[in-house]
Amino acid sequence: MGIPGIPDSLNRPIGTYESARWTGKDGKFWYFESGYISAMNGSGWGADLWRYDPVLEQWAWVKGPAAPNFTGNYGVQGVEDPNNMPPARGFGAATWTDTTGNLWLFGGTAYIDDYIYYSDLWRFDTSTENWTWINGTQQVEQAPIHGTQGVPDISSTPGSRAEMIATWTDRDNNLWLFGGQAIDSGAVIASDLWRYSIADNMWTWMKGPSTYWSPGSYGVQGVEDPLNEPSARWAATTWTDESGDLWLFGGRRTNNWYDNLNDLWRYRISTNSWTWMNGPPGTLSDTGAMGNLCEEDLLYSPSSRFECTAHWTDRDGNLWLWGGRTSALDQSKSYLNDIWKYDVGTNTWAIMGPEQPADAIGNFGQKGVPDPCNRPYGAMGNMGWYRPETNSIYLFGGYQFRPELPSSPALRSLMWRMELDTNCIQYPCPYVCDGLSLDVETQSASNGQNNGLAILTTGAGYAPYSGWLNGQSVVDIDTLAQLSPGYHHLVISDAFACSDSITFYIGSVNEGGAGNWHIHQQGASLLVDVTNSPIQLQAFDALGRLVLDQFLPVGSSQVAAPGLAQGIYVFRAVGQDDAVKLFME
Template structure:
């Protein structure tokens, strides 16, 4: 934890223009006819505290405090949900919030308003009003067809609350009863993976303690899980794909390097093969903090992250786009570079092109949405814009992006939809609640995002630039109308 905390302090200390000559200490957004961003709530400056109010009661004054690496869901009624995160060098959170876009009100639903709360697990498989996951960041989230919210693992506190570590506990939250259920996994940190036989389900299997993995929910209600790191330094990463069946609480190891003999296979290079062609040997390399989507056909998509490319290079940021079919159980490399640290090719804003591609990035903030037409959207992150000098950006440097991208699977083309083509753009907030052509969230990493019932895109918080060009933890809420 200390090592990661020092890294965060160093990032913040880089100030407004980290990254040398490619830094952007003004709003570098390309000229665009209009912007569809509205600052809806929260502060336009970093470090804002939370206002919790009364648990279970919405209020116009309620607001979650500044944070990043939280967990998010959208329920069937269009409400936006958020759990936990991190807002300082020693501060993990386990508060659960609900936001109603219709009323513009936040409700503190569950968890503690204090930092570093331990988990209350209760009896496995039995819900209780007392149960609650421990404070954490970097967990994986899903929602099922019944409206339940699920989370797995992350980095934080277990039942004993001695020291934070990687977790492998799986939780379900019922929005009907407002109760948590500990479903599977350990009540302690540091659990190792247990693979079993490939494609064979078992209650004994587990992906192990991980942070920074990504997840999807397939049409059959199963939970899918890819990648992640088993240590806070994020130097031990996986490329394993897992499937969880809520019906019988079994995990199935589906794809990836897994285990060789008695050794776990980690930090594995990707096997890219031919772009657009599925093969039994094609597979992404080990990584964490990638971006994920689930399309209407049930295919799983992922983009980038911090991990290993196809050329044997050391760990670095990636911009490769992959698709996985649960039906054929095969990966396809769809777009991007097989080499790490690629820069973006932006083209003209609003115009799709086969030459366009986002730059390499990681840190989960390139969070994602799917629109009604099946296009994949993502925003921001920590990585590369369009400029080639200075030398390629490495993980951990202050290079926060606020570019908005759309990918259309039917023509395999990216479109730069808004934001800056360079790093570290400041936030332009305008008046709260008022759409303006100049509005733009600042460059940031590790925000969370949702899609509401009207197809609007929402983002909350993260670590990045506010209206004063200062970098820090944010609690601003934004809406984007596609």
């Protein structure tokens, strides 16, 4: 962590998920290491504050405890004090940078026996580097108090909330907040719009229902109407355009993992009205549509997603986003690293790169050296900062795709800088083949006899797949049926020509003994069913050596066979002509 306030090339915070982040008025990046952390000094929820200097490319630990699960020090409400500090928290606490450069923090969650939701509002003064508890209560699990719509009231409050990525700061230095997870007899999904006046220290309920789970009212696309309202959602993406209008995209509609949106909305402060601008109206898990790189069209839009926390407005007023998580493309492959640009003037989206499916494998290149073929892993809930001086985006942390274990993402503390290519020069980047794997499971019938069926599973590859079995092309490579006994060789290739191969064995039919007995393997044992009369069971290896000789009574017997290595064995009953050939795995 280093010395508080001193940048150093050796300093580095822990990568966390859905932590709070800001861009200071001086262009430095701020990071409240909230969210779940696991480190040498313990596991839990973080509360330390960091600053990154993009010119020096160095981190400085500014304030807060190194150990997790800090309970906070509120001090006196409204009074700045060097000892004040917010409690540890995570999961989408709301953040704002005001017009004077102060950093604001509201709500979020922590886990103490169960998840708790905060309703406190904090201000961090970047000049004095002190926290002040400004508004809200120290009590958790507080329901909203809406009051009268459009009327400021000292008692009005959004209540305890989390997953509030949808925030804005307007030109009059007011802080805005939309939806998220609220608390009202349990966690609920909201669609209300709130404004906080810094000057008056009061919240105002501005728009949207005071109830929850609202389906919204889309109206006519592109037509502003006071009755229009976005549906309830959390972990949505936001921007402020050059005119001061507030924009909202996507998010998660319910607590269902697959209920994600890709609709785009504009809110005009002067008229207090929403306009549905782009994307399908309320469609869940929509795949979106894209053309060639940098090609704009009214029909194009990003796929539905949530926790797309890297978003920015560029120097020309365009709205950008990177990554997030989707269930639209493939429910088992959902971490994104695509870049999209929205042109406010033409109401069109364009994909800016890379043209890859979800769960793309990263290509790191050489540290500190730009390369058009470098790319980070797909991620959700990461930190993103935009630096207009260089027209570049910085990415840090978040849950990132892990090719060696796709079902379990990794928390990485890597910082990426992406220099945006507005000219859209396309480079022939080689695809990185990393982690494509093939496995085969042979299935047995209910009586233990192999039925010639093989089930295939693949990992870290990209559909569509091609397959060749014993040199012959196969169409269905998920299930191979009616395979003859013996060895088989299978090769697969994915959409990017990455390939893997495997050799597997289909055992012979294991019946015999003139109907008097049959045998099949169960792990390191053999299950032998004997009818009519007892047998003396013998087994011979491929060299004809006797490796098993055991008396078995009538009925089912489990025979331990730990000494039988993998291979083919012949089993026979003494005094009987029939034998069974069995492949021991």
